[in-house]
Amino acid sequence: MNFIKITEQDSNYNNLEEMSIREIITCINNEDKTVPLAVEKALPQIEALIKQVVAKLKNGGRLFYLGAGTSGRLGILDASECPPTFGVPHELVIGIIAGGDNAIRKAVENAEDSLTQGWIDLKERDITSNDIVIGIAASGTTPYVISALEKCNENNIISGCITCNKQSPLALTAKFPIEVTVGPEFLTGSSRMKAGTAQKLVLNMITTSAMIHLGKVKGNKMVDMQLSNNKLVERAVNMIMSELNISKFEASLLLNKYDNVRDSIYHGRK
Structure with a gap:
């Protein structure tokens, strides 16, 4: 199958600068409504990856998220919310972004293009085969993420991914890919929009499901949450x-x- 980067295809809308604010937000909202339906189609893939996450965490391993730009920030966001929500150590779910912590707020030039830094970043955190790594990239073509997952595969570390392009290089590299095809963005190529929303929805599913199965929830309550305010x-x-x-x-x-x-x-x- 030929790889088509749907996330980069032309928007279904044109002459955006001529739209009123109401027209713009109505069109964005209409596009956003399609995201949960796209996620629904990927539920079997999501379930398969979560089962691997649960097994690793129950056995004392860690969950790593690895991404660049918006994808990296979303991984860090999800990881950072696990300790206060579920009372788990900060080292249990770890988000890593290309370019390091400076890239959380400001873009770091060419960071996502490195073919070696992703694996270096994982090795600095003493990654082992007890852990699991999920690469996040809307395009599915980010070298920083793909090359790191290739090294994970070589070192018997379970790899998963969240991407928004079918049959992307990242999806073909990950042992447990999640492909949520949301289609072209309202603003052409702006994958912080529908693609980012899809990634956030999937990340919510991964950690919430995993923490429930780790016994961090009673009934429907966060009984281990940190009492920080x-x-x-x-x-x-x-x-x-x-x-x-x-x-x-x-x-x-x-x-x-x-x-x-x-x-x-x-x-x-x-």
Whole structure:
């Protein structure tokens, strides 16, 4: 099959500069509505990769996200939200972006074109076959990501990917590819739009599903979340009240003592 970079194809809209604001946002919204349907078609691929993630994390391994530009930032965002949401160590899910931390805020010239730096970045974090690496690239052609996954394959490290082009070089390299074909962007080639939204939806699925299967959720509650602000403390108190059918005062006492929703519920039942 010939590889066609759909993410770079011409927008279905033209003369954008002549549109009113309402016309622009209506067209963007219409395009955005198609993204969940594209993700739905990839659910079997998403499930297959998540099973691998769960198996590695349960066995003491780590999940690495590797990307450049928007894709790299999305991986870092998802990784950074796991500790406060699920109470896991910062080293469990790790996001790496081409160009290093400076590239989170500002583009680093040519960083994504390196054929060696991706693997170097993984080796600096002592990557082993206990871990799993997911490359993220809307185009599926980013050298930084593809070359790193090739080295993962050589070193018996399970590789996955999230891309928005079918049969891309990245998808053909990854052992467990996820291909979400969202079509041309409203603004031609601006893959931070639909492609970025698709990637975020898939990332939500990966870590949320994995953490549920790691036992970090009870019922539908984040019982291991970090209590880092007043809003979260209030949410924690309400969770304890609801679970134990006790007063706010009693729930607050338990939370102050154990500093964790799960432990407060456990000891409150004794």
